[in-house]
Amino acid sequence: MNDSRRNFLLKGFSASGAAWLAANWPRQAAAAEKAQAMGAFTFFTRPQAAEIDAIAAQVYPTTDTPGAREAQVIYFIDLALVTFAADKQKVYTDGLADLATRTKSFAAMPAAGQVALLNGIQATDFFKTVRDHTIMGMFAAPWHGGNFGKAGWRQIGYDDSLNFRAPFGAYDQA
């Protein structure tokens, strides 16, 4: 996804419907698609989303292959926080408040500064939680909001067709 599309998404309208989503888990697939199409967030404010998106982009960076940003992991995390990970909301709000005491805008920092800051908070609950959620967002099925275009699955050679015949790998060929 190009940068202007991402910026459009982050600038999208603020969301409603968190309660609806919570009530309808795990039928959030359709909701995830809608939210992305609208660039809407259910839990985060747009500035919060920009900060978390920037952290996720360092946890799983864009290299010669897509990273968390292209995989739209921020939408996965946003939905997670009103569904299966609702108990982690405080970890995020507290973590973001702490982050604000360290930098005016994490997203606006140069990459080297971002990495240095994250190294300093690696042991916190906040960072560990964002790390785990970023990775889940890379490798959970796309209908949960991340893994856009199966970007994560492609990178680790995972075929989700759920129906295989042996041989499966390089060593069990007849």
Add this chain to the structure above:
Amino acid sequence: MKKYNPAEDVDFVVIGSGAAGAVMAKQLAVAGFSVVVMEQGPWGAYGHEQDYNKDELSNRFPAEDDMLLSDPRRQTNTFRRNANEKAGPGHHSYGCVVGGGTVTYGASSWRHLPWEFNEASRFGTIAGTGVADWPVSYDEIEPYYSQAEWEIGISGPNIKTPLIAPMSRPYPLKPLPVKSSGALLMKAADKLKLTVTPNVAAIITEPYNGRAGCINCGACSGYGCQVKARSSSAVALLPIAVATGNCEIRAFSYVREITVDASGRATGVTYFEKKNNNREVFQKAKCVVLSANGTETPRLLLLSRSNRFKDGLANSSGLVGKFLMSGNGGGASGLFPDPLNEYKGCVTGAAVLSYVPNDTKARGFYGGGRMTARGQMSPIQYGLAGPHGAPSWGADYKKALIEQANRRMTLVNFISQLPVETNMVDLDPEAKDAWGLPAMRITSTSHENDFKAMQFFIDRSVDILHAAGATQVWADKVSDSRGGAHSRGTARMGNDPRVSVVNKYHRAHDVPNLFVVDGSSFVTGGRNHPTMTISALAYRCADHLVKAARTGNITI
């Protein structure tokens, strides 16, 4: 499905619907007896298995009614290493759904070898342990292994070796694919002169008894099977029980007590209807069969205290909950040059059998184990665990994650564990479960011998991975068990009521119409692959019970 009124005095109440309970229910219902099966877990996708969830994220965070395993935050348990410690929060979990652990298990289905029933007389006892002979011999149980294998649907190799128990009938189905990990294991075995065979599994490989063969989807252990290829109790046994018109399954029904009358006979069970505001209901029964697993079975006996049975039901020996063996493992992992794609297919394709027998003199410890080749990791699981020898996030994490993807193989070992009386399940004096009942407390430290065994198998795993051509190998640290789905030994069988809880037909020594059959009946633990033996014991128990009940006297 037949419905019984709780006030009706049914012939049998069976507590638990897993590997043992479903066999009991099916055999008793087919013989014409009225049976009510109590299952504390939900229905799962019983009868509509095509709906089983294959989504890794929602499988990891299921809604309450979609859970297939117990939740240690609700089925609360605590753990401590020894009686001097205060127990802290435990993570013990087990299959908790109609069909029990067989709905989600890896499905390895090895028989015990003949000498695993009389290790004490064959190899001698060991100080500090309760190693004893079983009151039942392999020859007595062999016909029931065959019956279980053919009725349930077991696939496996038909190879004659002293490392596999002798069989009166071959396996009904050809084995599953050995996968790349199995092929590598076979390559190493050639070099190291080890015996390797395809795995024996309760997964059918071609159509059988109206069910479809495995499609190797890979979302296997921990998931329900959407094509009914895994021969779980819920697809292989319970539908037959229900079809008789004699058997009712009650899901969401959590038994809190087996009740007794003044003469000491069981009268039925009191349970919570979880879907009815936990209303308490009493189901009357002529006979109670307890098959709630190696940890919940002793807990329920201990919860069923009464004036007559002050230390818990069927506990005059004091051994209810004692001699817990919850299963030891450990192994090693390696990376190979090309993709194995272990995420496809079942969990285990092949096993090393050479170290199953006891060889105390050569190895310096008592016991043995079965080594299994694996490597299956689903995408989220792999990402969270991370690549070997790399940071846990950032560009180097990502690079290594991609490089190592699908190239990992792991040897997971199933190792003997000695029965030690101080390893036990009892009631936590403080912690309660979500229904306000005393939580299960597990106390366990393996015998020193077992630590040597674990180290031995870790070392052999490293050797095998090198011989198979791994470019990098790393070993697990020795790690003692803390509970788990393979729990055994906690209501042991025996002829002497002073040192055992049930007799050789699983009748409680103290309660003439209470039968206890599941992993808790084990006297010694085998090689930590218990399910096939649990099923066979249940077939044997049911056979006895049907014959006895037909003569009008189940107390013999």
